[in-house]
Amino acid sequence: MIALTGLYRGNIVYGTQVVPTDWWTYCGIVFLEFATDNSYDRRGDNSTYNRLTDGTLLPNNNVVLGYWTGSYRRIAIANDFLENIENASMPAESRNRMRAEAKFLRATQYFYLSQFWGSVPLVVNTLTPDEANNVTLASKQQIVDFVESEFLESIEFLPRYGALSASEIGRASKQAALAFLARLYLGEKQFSKAAATYQQIIGYGENIIDSDYKTLFYPANENSRENIFSVQFTSGFAANSLPQHAYPAVSSGWHIVNPTGSLAEAYGFEDGSPFSFDDPRYSTANMGANRDPRFRDTFLWDGSTFGGRTYVCHPDSAQSVDQLTYSKQATRTGYGLRKFFDESFSGNLITDYGGNIPIIRYAEVLLGYLEAVMEAGEPITQELLDQTINQVRGRQSVGLPPITETNVEQLRTILRNERRIELAFEGIRLWDIFRWGIGGEVLRGDFWGAAFPGSTRLPQVSRKPDPLSRWHVTTKNFRVGVDDKWPIPEAETNINPKLLQ
Template sequence: MKRNLLHILIAAALLQTACQKDLLEKGPLDAYTNESLWTSQAAATAALSGCYKDWETSFNIFYMDAVSDNSYSQWPWDNYQHLGNGTSSPADPQTVNKWDYTTIQRCNSFLENVDKVPMDEALKTRFKAEARFLRAYKYFNMSQLYGDVPLVIKTLTVQEANSVSRTPRADVRKFVADELTAVAQILPEKYEGSDVGRITKGAALSLKARMELYDKNYAACIDDCKKVMALGYSLYPSYTDLFRQAFKNNQEVILDVQYKANEKDNNNGDVGIMPSSSFGGWASLSPTQSLVDAYEMTNGKTIDDPASGYNDSNPFSNRDPRLAASIVYPGLKYENKFYDPISPKAADFYSEGNNSPTGYIEKKFTAFLSDYPDMWNTGLNIIVIRYAEILLTYAEAQIESGVIDNTVYAAIDAVRARAGMPLVDRTVYSDVTSLRNLIRRERRAELALEGLRWFDIQRWQIGTTVRSGTVYGTRLGTVDAVTGATVFTGDHVVADQRTFNPLRDYLWPVPQKERDINKNLAQNPGY
């Protein structure tokens, strides 16, 4: 993943040989040449599989919430901590580099060469649409994180790669929108058998709707959401099981990263990074008190509402069921024991070893560790887009357009009802301001720890409010090992201190090593 532009945008012949051999892992290093690769349908299929390799990873999805107020990454070498606390810099070796053209180059090479292949033309057209989507996805993500990025849609010589300049973000976004519109007309609505997991029409329309929401293009967003809503997706009945290995590829999944234990590279599929030491993990990611506090009470009121019934001495009682489905908190029974990060000398005490420094551990994707005989080698697919997001995206676009009708309430109600929460009180949430607050809170609860919160902070421009200051965790106290009864007697623990510069931190720094190679790459403001 961490390759610089020079290494990635290199001469076409070299890339088409070396890249394909590496990512396809097809025996000897000289198994394919550029001349032999494009001679059969089987070879074209293998080349397209190379485009799919690492187009997205579970590691990226898991860790992106650590850039937000939802989660804290305690190990700086995981390369997300500094982005989360505002201390990253262009030359920081512990800042993840997503200025990454690997997938883009593979797709460019594929699209330039696949027409040479004698194969079924309809299948070839679909293959090209899949590659175009994967390239568009990478450009969407990079333009979201860095703003202006070089828009490269052909293989480049070394000289070209070392002199390319940044394309205005608006032009990159137009390219992505045009590509997604085009491929949505080509891609099938669903696949069968071994093709399940490939890019679909729904994936193209959903990514386009996500981008349109982020760019405040609400009319287009609403239109694309309606198209997705007509494709037959539905909410999976169980919020907990939605993220379990046994129930993957269910009717709510629109786009995901496919994994298979022992076969697909599982270095990105590990779930052991989340549980703390007594469960065999490292607690690399720790939910924050801020996220815990965002969940409503079961009566639909926020915990700061005097009428909510919230009790600071019993803070997890009568809370939105998605809290217990997503986060392991003190006193919750998990893997046949009551989790205790707050009692001194407890195995999971927050300040020791590989334990969570906030006292909370991620449960989403790891609700049942027994699902995985080996936490470091799993077949768990990682969801990138699901139908609940589309419903909330539609509702938000309608609200921001000032169009509050029954469809808005119906979309939000469907998500809340599936979670076991009451329907929206229309007497309380009846105007744009109140509904805006509701939909933002609903997105946070529903999509927590799925890698989307930072993008919401970025587009709502709320970084100064939510991503600066102290990162708190649970209060200290005791947990009864037999009953799980929890008594809080101490203050909230402190995990980190964060700063946020609104003139800088809404975009990531262009990695200095890229600018050292290519002097035409300007840096983002403030870095």
């Protein structure tokens, strides 16, 4: 059990970090949004997260190296575990379950490797240093086939989510493995298989859409049946240090996570209609008014409150520690992050927050099922919409009107936007961009922040100022066909030229 616990931890480092050591650190999940159109890294354009998609990605990128190293460390632990579990004396049922958990965890890492790199080494046993330095690349199809077989095998012996006891929360279930398998099928455009796999999770009837979106991410509700598989953090022992990195300066945070104007504008109004700056319901004095309630659950904006303090980020507010500039340790977009944080928390920002971060939520399952059915060419019915996207949008705290659109082209736009806002900052967006092939559309050109009409400090962009008076954040130049496949780290190819792509 101690060895299995170490496998679940993988290469997760507790405390603050600036580059990921594992896919499932808060850094590995939330900070990956910096490479998307959802968020901007306060450290600026030279941030190596930004370089993933701004047209300057190189094999020496330390973010790419961090994910690569984290995956192969967890794979090595899994290989060691699987090779030695036969030596332990235990009931066959316990052995089968632990073996299935190890295979599940190893398969998740090869899932990420297949989706972000494609062709990588397939290592399924413990290697000597000499063997490790001479591995060769397996094809992407070989990796995908291996991941599929490992998930299918693990599903057979994993318990269902509903059978997990209170002491087993955080361990893998059939639903977790099925959800990752369905992700694999979506990524590989095997939509009929994805739909059937998602349908199994739905058919079990053990997971729900929680009534309250905001508290779904709070420690008090982190074991909601919506959270199928989550990173387990524990206050004072294995803490989640995201508050230190993401809280605004007024709350003693470093404000590294800065939602973009593009993401903010993806949230419509409370009646379900799309956002528009020209709509009379939009207010520059209260950007959260009349909006999709998830906007207020996700963002901080100028004049909003956070933990009993007023967040002041207007570019003209020179006396505020959170003033929007290019130099202060404060916002770079005019927005801050509220999602994930219980505002009643008052402990040490690095060591005391125990809130989990979800890896798989039931909301993703329902949206993935709708996408799979739609892209498989099956009929879109109102019953299907009500079973999937309308459950997500209709949760009690959100209460948006139901979607009735059945035209595939129109529905695809609606669904993709729904995934973006529902799953914001949960590490999903970059994978969605890659598999949809939309990097050339959403990761090129100017990026803007919040609008501040009448401000005397708006930056003068070289081409022309924004007619909406938005703050200019950055410019990206995503290279289609280049930046949607990560390079194998230079630190690896320097040792082993066989890994050169």
